[in-house]
Amino acid sequence: MLNNNHTTWIxxxxxxxxxxxxxxxxxxxxxxxxxxxxTWLNKGxxxxxxxxxxxxxxxxDPSRLVPGAKSVITLLMNYFPAQxxxxxxxxxxxxxxxxxxxxxxxxxxxxxLGKIRENIGEVEGRGFVxxxxxxxRSWAVRSGLGWIGKNGNLLTRQAxxxxxxxxxxxxxxxxxxxxxxxDYCGTCTKCIDACPTGAIAADKVVDGSKCISYFTIELKxxxxxxxxxxxxxxxxxxxxxxxxxxxxxxxxxxxEEPAFSPIxxxxxxxxxxxxxxTEEAFKEIFRHSALKRSRWSGIRRNLRFIAPTP
Numbered sequence: 001m002l003n004n005n006h007t008t009w010i011x012x013x014x015x016x017x018x019x020x021x022x023x024x025x026x027x028x029x030x031x032x033x034x035x036x037x038x039t040w041l042n043k044g045x046x047x048x049x050x051x052x053x054x055x056x057x058x059x060x061d062p063s064r065l066v067p068g069a070k071s072v073i074t075l076l077m078n079y080f081p082a083q084x085x086x087x088x089x090x091x092x093x094x095x096x097x098x099x100x101x102x103x104x105x106x107x108x109x110x111x112x113l114g115k116i117r118e119n120i121g122e123v124e125g126r127g128f129v130x131x132x133x134x135x136x137r138s139w140a141v142r143s144g145l146g147w148i149g150k151n152g153n154l155l156t157r158q159a160x161x162x163x164x165x166x167x168x169x170x171x172x173x174x175x176x177x178x179x180x181x182x183d184y185c186g187t188c189t190k191c192i193d194a195c196p197t198g199a200i201a202a203d204k205v206v207d208g209s210k211c212i213s214y215f216t217i218e219l220k221x222x223x224x225x226x227x228x229x230x231x232x233x234x235x236x237x238x239x240x241x242x243x244x245x246x247x248x249x250x251x252x253x254x255x256e257e258p259a260f261s262p263i264x265x266x267x268x269x270x271x272x273x274x275x276x277x278t279e280e281a282f283k284e285i286f287r288h289s290a291l292k293r294s295r296w297s298g299i300r301r302n303l304r305f306i307a308p309t310p
Contacts, residue, residue, distance in 0.1 A: 006120055007175040013115045014075055017108045018257055020163065021076040021156070023143025023177045027062040027069040027169060030138055060135070066126050068171040074136065074143040076154075077105060080162035081262055082254035089270050090303060093213065093238025094162060096290040097267075098260035101164045103288060105129040109168055116170065125170035136165040144177035147184065151191035151242035152206040157184060160249035184248070191242035196233045200242060212239035216302045217294055224305045232306050236274070236299065237291055263289060274303055 007024065014022040062069040081097045095101065109127030116123050128134045137154045141147060146156040153161040192200045199210035208214050212235045215224050233241065243249055265273070265285050277285075282296040291299065 003120075004175060006172065009119060010073065010112075010116065010174065013112055014073075017112055018077065019075040019108070019166070020078045020159070021145055023074045023140060023145040024174050025072045025074070025139055025142035025144075025179070026176050027066075027072050030060045030135055062134075062169045065128075065134070066124055066169040066171060068124065069169050071170050071172055071174040071176070072139045072143070073168040073170065073174075074140045074145060075109075075166040075168070076140070076145060076156070076163040077101075077108075077166065077257065078159065078163055078253070078255045079257070079260045080160075080252040080255055081260070083262055083267055085267055086270060088234075090236035090274055090306060091234050091240075092236055092266055092291070093240050094243075095164070096237055097262040098257075099288045100290045100292070101260075102129055102290075104257070104259045105164060105166045109166055112168060113170075116172070120172065123170050123172045125168055125172075127166065127168045129164065129166045134167050134169075136167050139167055140165055142179045144180050147180050147182060148204055149191065149246065149248075150185050150189065150204050151195075151200055151246065152204060153243060153246075155184070155246070155248050157248070158251065160252040161243050161246060162249065162252050188247060190245040190247065194241050194245045196231050196235075196239075196241060197228065212241075216298075220298075222301065224301070229305070234306055236302050236306060237294060271303075274299070 010024075011022050062072055079095050079098070079101065081094050085091060106127065106129055109129065113123070113125050113127060116125065128136070130136070137148055137152075140154045146154050149155040149161065154163065154165060155161050156163070192202075197210045197212060199207045199212075201207060208218075212232055215228060216232075216235060216237050216239070233239075235241075263285065266289075269277075277296075277299075279296040282299065283292075286292050294302070
């Protein structure tokens with residue numbers, strides 16, 4: 001039996017835990033998204049990210065992740081920083097300025113599920129934040145939070161796209177939001193035109209195997225292909241180009257989440273500081289940072305790659 005109070009409570013708890021937006025959708029199989037994902041994979045746009053090919057059935061059917069799943073709760077947390085890096089320094093994507101979002105959000109999801117169980121009863125659920133087979137952007141649209149832009153990011157009319165997306169799947173009936181039906185990109189192609197490597201194609205298709213974020217984070221090989229030389233625009237870790245040029249991000253406001261306050265080194269390091277950084281210092285400074293995904297060796301590789309040709 002549906003209890004409207006449950007939905008109200010959950011929305012309040014998400015605000016208390018620091019989430020900026022909460023949307024709720026009925027748990028069901030994502031048939032259309034499944035076809036798009038299959039086409040994307042068949043074209044090899046995942047590059048060496050073989051994990052994208054795994055657990056296909058889990059990605060499109062929430063009941064495979066939580067038996068008896070009835071609701072998918074999608075949560076957004078703003079990470080837009082109040083400060084920028086030094087000019088001319090090797091650039092780091094804004095999402096990695098502060099503490100690793102996996103650590104921050106995973107604990108909040110655990111707390112949210114704990115509150116649900118404590119106040120509502122025995123509820124089965126699992127939380128996910130960019131580390132499991134969940135099509136979180138599709139669920140965000142179905143939850144009424146926004147639309148998928150031409151750059152593949154979730155866009156909101158209120159505050160742009162600088163958000164982390166988290167998902168909580170539960171076997172609890174809730175009140176569902178109306179899916180977002182609009183698309184407010186219009187004829188704008190700024191993200192497509194600005195992408196340094198031409199990774200953004202038509203029909204909202206992003207070729208992951210061409211993306212700077214792929215090369216600087218996901219690619220584990222020793223060398224980055226020579227054909228990409230000179231096309232990274234000084235991006236050392238990740239890339240924000242398609243978001244920085246998006247007109248909707250003029251509405252972005254600095255995050256109020258302390259955990260996402262920039263690490264001083266991110267703001268203050270010059271090229272020479274990155275070049276002189278030892279592995280021991282890297283592990284200490286970035287022990288709670290997303291940069292540790294690339295490891296010190298990966299950062300060194302990226303730094304050499306974006307260095308001007310003598």
